[in-house]
Amino acid sequence: MEVDQLQRSFLEYTTSLFREGFLDGQFGQLQMLQDESNPDFVVEVVSLFFEDSQRILNDLSITLNQQNVDYKKIDANVPQLKGSSSSIGAQRVRNACIAFRNFCEEQNADACRRCLQQVKQEYLLVKEKLEALIRLEQQIVAAGGAIPMLNEFS
Amino acid sequence: MELCNCIEPPWPADELLMKYQYISDFFIALAYFSIPLELIYFVKKSAVFPYRWVLVQFGAFIVLCGATHLINLWTFTMHTRTVAVVMTTSKILTAVVSCATALMLVHIIPDLLSVKTRELFLKNKAAELDREMGLIRTQEETGRHVRMLTHEIRSTLDRHTILKTTLVELGRTLGLEECALWMPTRSGLELQLSYTLRHQNPVGYTVPIQLPVINQVFNTSRAVKISPNTPVARLRPAGKYMPGEVVAVRVPLLHLSNFQIHDWPELSTKRYALMVLMLPSDSARQWHVHELELVEVVADQVAVALSHAAILEESMRARDLLMEQNVALDLARREAETAVRARNDFLAVMNHEMRTPMHAIIALSSLLQETELMPEQRLMVETILKSSNLLATLINDVLDLSRLEDGSLQLEIGTFSLHLLFREALNLIKPIASVKKLYVTLSLSPDLSEYAVGDEKRLMQILLNVVGNAVKFTKEGGISICAFVAKSESLRDPRAPDFFPIPSDNHFFLRVEVKDTGAGINPQDIPNIFMKFVQSQPLATKNSGGSGLGLAICKRFVNLMEGHIWIESEGAGRGSTAVFIVKLGIPGRLNGSKLPFVPKGPGNQVKPNFSGLKVVVMDDNSVGRMVTKGLLVHLGCDVSAFASGEECIRAVSHEHKVVFLDVSMPGVDSFEIAVRIHEKFSKRHDRPIIVALTANTDRTTKDNCLRVGMKGVVLKPVSVDRMRSVLSDLLEHGYLVETQ
Numbered sequence: 001m002e003v004d005q006l007q008r009s010f011l012e013y014t015t016s017l018f019r020e021g022f023l024d025g026q027f028g029q030l031q032m033l034q035d036e037s038n039p040d041f042v043v044e045v046v047s048l049f050f051e052d053s054q055r056i057l058n059d060l061s062i063t064l065n066q067q068n069v070d071y072k073k074i075d076a077n078v079p080q081l082k083g084s085s086s087s088i089g090a091q092r093v094r095n096a097c098i099a100f101r102n103f104c105e106e107q108n109a110d111a112c113r114r115c116l117q118q119v120k121q122e123y124l125l126v127k128e129k130l131e132a133l134i135r136l137e138q139q140i141v142a143a144g145g146a147i148p149m150l151n152e153f154s
Numbered sequence: 155m156e157l158c159n160c161i162e163p164p165w166p167a168d169e170l171l172m173k174y175q176y177i178s179d180f181f182i183a184l185a186y187f188s189i190p191l192e193l194i195y196f197v198k199k200s201a202v203f204p205y206r207w208v209l210v211q212f213g214a215f216i217v218l219c220g221a222t223h224l225i226n227l228w229t230f231t232m233h234t235r236t237v238a239v240v241m242t243t244s245k246i247l248t249a250v251v252s253c254a255t256a257l258m259l260v261h262i263i264p265d266l267l268s269v270k271t272r273e274l275f276l277k278n279k280a281a282e283l284d285r286e287m288g289l290i291r292t293q294e295e296t297g298r299h300v301r302m303l304t305h306e307i308r309s310t311l312d313r314h315t316i317l318k319t320t321l322v323e324l325g326r327t328l329g330l331e332e333c334a335l336w337m338p339t340r341s342g343l344e345l346q347l348s349y350t351l352r353h354q355n356p357v358g359y360t361v362p363i364q365l366p367v368i369n370q371v372f373n374t375s376r377a378v379k380i381s382p383n384t385p386v387a388r389l390r391p392a393g394k395y396m397p398g399e400v401v402a403v404r405v406p407l408l409h410l411s412n413f414q415i416h417d418w419p420e421l422s423t424k425r426y427a428l429m430v431l432m433l434p435s436d437s438a439r440q441w442h443v444h445e446l447e448l449v450e451v452v453a454d455q456v457a458v459a460l461s462h463a464a465i466l467e468e469s470m471r472a473r474d475l476l477m478e479q480n481v482a483l484d485l486a487r488r489e490a491e492t493a494v495r496a497r498n499d500f501l502a503v504m505n506h507e508m509r510t511p512m513h514a515i516i517a518l519s520s521l522l523q524e525t526e527l528m529p530e531q532r533l534m535v536e537t538i539l540k541s542s543n544l545l546a547t548l549i550n551d552v553l554d555l556s557r558l559e560d561g562s563l564q565l566e567i568g569t570f571s572l573h574l575l576f577r578e579a580l581n582l583i584k585p586i587a588s589v590k591k592l593y594v595t596l597s598l599s600p601d602l603s604e605y606a607v608g609d610e611k612r613l614m615q616i617l618l619n620v621v622g623n624a625v626k627f628t629k630e631g632g633i634s635i636c637a638f639v640a641k642s643e644s645l646r647d648p649r650a651p652d653f654f655p656i657p658s659d660n661h662f663f664l665r666v667e668v669k670d671t672g673a674g675i676n677p678q679d680i681p682n683i684f685m686k687f688v689q690s691q692p693l694a695t696k697n698s699g700g701s702g703l704g705l706a707i708c709k710r711f712v713n714l715m716e717g718h719i720w721i722e723s724e725g726a727g728r729g730s731t732a733v734f735i736v737k738l739g740i741p742g743r744l745n746g747s748k749l750p751f752v753p754k755g756p757g758n759q760v761k762p763n764f765s766g767l768k769v770v771v772m773d774d775n776s777v778g779r780m781v782t783k784g785l786l787v788h789l790g791c792d793v794s795a796f797a798s799g800e801e802c803i804r805a806v807s808h809e810h811k812v813v814f815l816d817v818s819m820p821g822v823d824s825f826e827i828a829v830r831i832h833e834k835f836s837k838r839h840d841r842p843i844i845v846a847l848t849a850n851t852d853r854t855t856k857d858n859c860l861r862v863g864m865k866g867v868v869l870k871p872v873s874v875d876r877m878r879s880v881l882s883d884l885l886e887h888g889y890l891v892e893t894q
Contacts, residue, residue: 026871030781033788033874041784049777079818083849084777086871 003145027089186220398433593632607739631671
């Protein structure tokens with residue numbers, strides 16, 4: 001049936017995301033928190049993540065485009081992004097942030113800019129994936145099925 | 155009426171006869187007239203005479219007779235017709251009355267006679283009653299005397315007073331000259347004169363108990379008259395007079411054990427004393443029955459009084475003995491306590507003092523082993539290490555045992571994996587076994603649960619000890635270990651008759667059997683195996699290196715785990731099987747246990763309920779905040795989330811139980827926030843538990859957190875399970891166990 005098919009493709013997609021390292025176990029935890037009392041939890045968190053991250057990335061762009069880079073500001077923002085991404089399970093974004101932080105400590109402006117690009121890229125990738133995932137979820141729900149959950153996360 | 159008696163001569167001879175008749179008639183008349191007068195007089199005097207009518211009749215009869223005779227006087231001479239008529243009338247009357255009287259008397263005389271008989275009868279009766287009265291009076295007096303005597307005798311519980319009083323009172327009551335009591339000696343072969351009435355301190359005369367007269371007295375409970383010449387009765391110096399009668403009676407000396415409630419112990423007493431009573435020698439008194447009875451009763455009473463006195467003496471003696479024993483016991487107890495205290499002090503000191511150098515030696519020797527050494531040096535260091543390890547084990551064993559002995563050892567209960575335990579033991583023993591070319595097999599029954607609750611370390615110790623022994627004493631073949639859940643039937647082993655395990659819902663009994671193909675044990679030696687310091691096989695211990703304590707300690711541990719351990723063997727050379735059963739808890743079912751329960755397994759199946767638990771989350775990262783909040787809401791908590799410290803501090807109230815503070819926020823001093831939250835609550839129990847959420851767990855962060863009074867540090871991101879266990883930990887202990 002259609003629901004079954006949708007559920008199967010949802011599972012396959014999720015598994016591939018995990019395999020490719022876009023998401024880690026934390027995302028699974030988030031999925032577990034979604035229940036009847038909180039049916040849109042994942043969507044809400046993901047949306048918040050998008051908003052937050054967008055804002056931070058914009059800030060960082062502005063800061064780094066300055067002549068005199070205010071490393072303190074970067075220092076304040078990057079951990080935020082790192083925190084958000086780790087809270088949601090966006091593994092690659094988090095790893096990119098860690099690298100970013102290191103260069104920031106070295107106060108290497110070029111390296112920072114390169115890192116920023118990296119982070120932005122990862123962010124956009126994961127954003128795309130997450131949006132696709134959410135669309136699939138909504139399709140399942142619309143078809144009357146329940147969102148399946150992966151039990152084991154390696 | 156005086157008649158002159160002058161005799162006239164001219165009277166003729168027949169006139170003489172007439173004259174005599176005349177005189178007689180006169181006197182008869184006189185008598186006849188005076189008798190009724192007398193009768194009347196006396197009848198008047200006595201009030202009780204019942205036959206008055208008879209008397210009247212009689213009186214009339216007599217008067218008429220008299221009148222007749224009187225009138226007769228006038229008929230001797232010429233008399234007129236009137237006189238003749240009167241005479242005739244009186245005669246007729248007299249005839250009538252006398253006939254009537256005669257008739258009357260026929261009725262009356264038998265009556266009178268019977269009155270006499272009755273009088274005699276009554277007199278006899280009165281005499282009889284008098285006699286009986288006399289008897290009763292004597293009896294009553296006797297009774298009174300007995301009561302008085304008894305009262306005197308029983309008013310004291312002192313044996314001597316009792317006996318002395320008896321003699322005195324008896325002497326007084328019966329008026330005796332001498333009264334004596336002969337008591338049997340300790341040997342029971344002689345009677346000794348113990349008390350007398352007259353002598354104050356009798357000299358110790360003794361008389362053999364087998365005299366016929368004594369036997370005669372002892373064989374009956376009655377008082378017996380004996381001859382004054384018998385040795386027992388020769389109490390007074392021979393006097394001039396005949397000695398008075400002597401009576402002897404037995405006095406039973408009752409023992410405590412002879413008392414039976416329902417019948418007087420006549421047959422079971424064996425010992426008697428002899429009481430001899432002597433009447434005064436110069437009186438002709440005889441022993442009366444009632445006096446004998448009195449003596450018998452008194453003898454019985456004395457027996458009772460004596461036994462009471464004896465009981466009292468016994469109980470006083472027993473009480474004194476008990477007091478002495480109490481004092482002695484108290485002293486012994488205090489000494490024992492001092493000894494135990496001294497030993498404990500010694501152990502406490504030695505525990506530390508012995509272990510420290512031991513550790514130093516072992517540690518440094520191992521370090522030395524790591525350095526470059528020449529072969530001989532390496533050998534030496536290895537020996538040092540082996541010996542010091544042995545010594546360390548020995549010290550631990552001894553200290554453990556002494557702690558086990560005085561019950562101060564407590565099991566450290568925790569959840570652990572049974573399968574892991576057995577595999578670890580197997581791994582430890584495999585190298586040794588393979589060196590000796592022995593096989594080792596392990597089989598765990600499928601119904602054995604993976605996890606159990608108990609003292610893992612000690613269980614491992616028991617297992618290793620048992621398995622180690624099996625390997626030690628096996629030269630070829632191998633050992634096999636089987637573990638399974640003991641069912642009720644197998645729990646009641648005939649070899650362990652006093653082991654009554656009671657299975658319950660929260661516990662199960664683990665049964666482990668370790669079978670080896672080794673030297674076996676002589677069935678006689680089996681009881682000694684578990685005794686400390688006893689080596690069962692002196693030949694094999696050359697290389698065993700055991701202290702003989704291992705199995706003793708195992709037994710203690712097994713007992714602590716409410717189990718049992720024993721060894722079966724068919725004899726030398728036939729191998730042996732060591733079996734032990736221990737009680738373990740089922741994880742997840744032990745609710746409400748107060749022991750520090752740190753589950754190492756992958757979480758409980760039980761979902762603890764945090765519904766309504768008020769918590770506060772502080773995180774300036776919106777995503778993180780949302781995720782943490784969602785997590786806590788999923789677990790049922792009532793969450794208030796804040797982005798800034800100020801808001802958080804303002805909003806925290808005594809209703810909130812936990813505060814999660816993110817400490818990885820740059821530019822925010824979370825520690826200060828923690829301090830200010832603490833300060834907000836003066837009362838300790840109002841304060842919420844503050845836990846740090848952080849992405850980095852280096853030592854400094856941890857230390858800082860703990861310094862400001864935070865009860866734990868949790869690594870972000872937090873999983874649902876992790877958060878659940880964190881909350882349970884916090885609620886159970888008030889702090890996170892692993893952080894401390």
